[in-house]
Amino acid sequence: MKKTKIYDLSLPWGVDTPLWPFPGPRQDLIFSRGEYLERFHKRSVIYTGTLHAGTHMDAPMHVLHPSEGGIMLDKIPLENCYGTGIIVDFRYMKKWHIVTEEDLENAEPKIQRGDFVVFNTGWHKYWRWDNYAYYNYFPGLGPEASKWLVKKKVKGVAGTWGATDSPLWHYRLAETMPWLDKEYRRETGKDPDKLFPEYEPCHRLLMRNGIVTVENAGGDVDQITGKRCTIAAFPFRCEMADGGMVRLVAIVE
Numbered sequence: 001m002k003k004t005k006i007y008d009l010s011l012p013w014g015v016d017t018p019l020w021p022f023p024g025p026r027q028d029l030i031f032s033r034g035e036y037l038e039r040f041h042k043r044s045v046i047y048t049g050t051l052h053a054g055t056h057m058d059a060p061m062h063v064l065h066p067s068e069g070g071i072m073l074d075k076i077p078l079e080n081c082y083g084t085g086i087i088v089d090f091r092y093m094k095k096w097h098i099v100t101e102e103d104l105e106n107a108e109p110k111i112q113r114g115d116f117v118v119f120n121t122g123w124h125k126y127w128r129w130d131n132y133a134y135y136n137y138f139p140g141l142g143p144e145a146s147k148w149l150v151k152k153k154v155k156g157v158a159g160t161w162g163a164t165d166s167p168l169w170h171y172r173l174a175e176t177m178p179w180l181d182k183e184y185r186r187e188t189g190k191d192p193d194k195l196f197p198e199y200e201p202c203h204r205l206l207m208r209n210g211i212v213t214v215e216n217a218g219g220d221v222d223q224i225t226g227k228r229c230t231i232a233a234f235p236f237r238c239e240m241a242d243g244g245m246v247r248l249v250a251i252v253e
Helices: 101-105 131-137 143-151 178-188 201-208
Strands: 005-008 030-037 042-048 056-058 082-089 116-120 156-159 212-215 228-232 243-245 249-252
Touching: 101 143, 131 178, 143 201, 201 212
Parallel strands: 082 116, 116 156, 156 212
Antiparallel strands: 005 249, 030 042, 056 212, 056 243, 082 228, 228 249
16 A cells, blocks of 8 residues: 655744735734634634735736636636646745746756646745745746746746745836835845836746746745655635635655
8 A cells, every 4th residue: 555645835824924025014814703602612713814825826817817818716727736746946046036947947856848846945944934035035936937937838836935926026116115126226236127127927927828826835845855746736716716825735655
């Protein structure tokens, strides 16, 4: 009989979960006691907050018009959320690194057609520890890498990062993340609007081509980095959701 090992690649979250973008603490997630019947020891909890919290999947409707294939979360084919995958080691990448074609070509194991690719940047170590660094500095994707992944016809993309796009690919940065715009200009002497002249291009490129995207991966990812396995990330069946929390797992027989 085969033994199955399941690695949880999801991040724990609750009332103190940081949300993108992160200029500082705020309470957007509220867990309130809805009902408590002491006789039966029954408890129901009411949750108020964004569906884009913790480890979650974006629905195409989040960024695409219905004419472009912008479907809600419940319409994503389940076969797109399960399959052969790999955990690539990008922990060598530094602050604000934009993933290149060369990075993808040299990834180990090799990224193959149809893979569900999980990128381990190591940035999950900052989750709930240094939330500013987590959301503002992570190495991430740009359109060059996304086009490569589309050409490779990967099934899904997940990463230990705060968003599918690099934090710098949020044009105009002075409007979306003014604190980051000032910091980037001060530290590099460069204009982010010239270097990153588009808002979340990777979201649209990937989802327009049927590639599912999961943000805020982490958990046990270091234990299985560099290995080929089965990846599963099933979203809940909500007709009105433009995204939602998933339990991202790696399965090894």
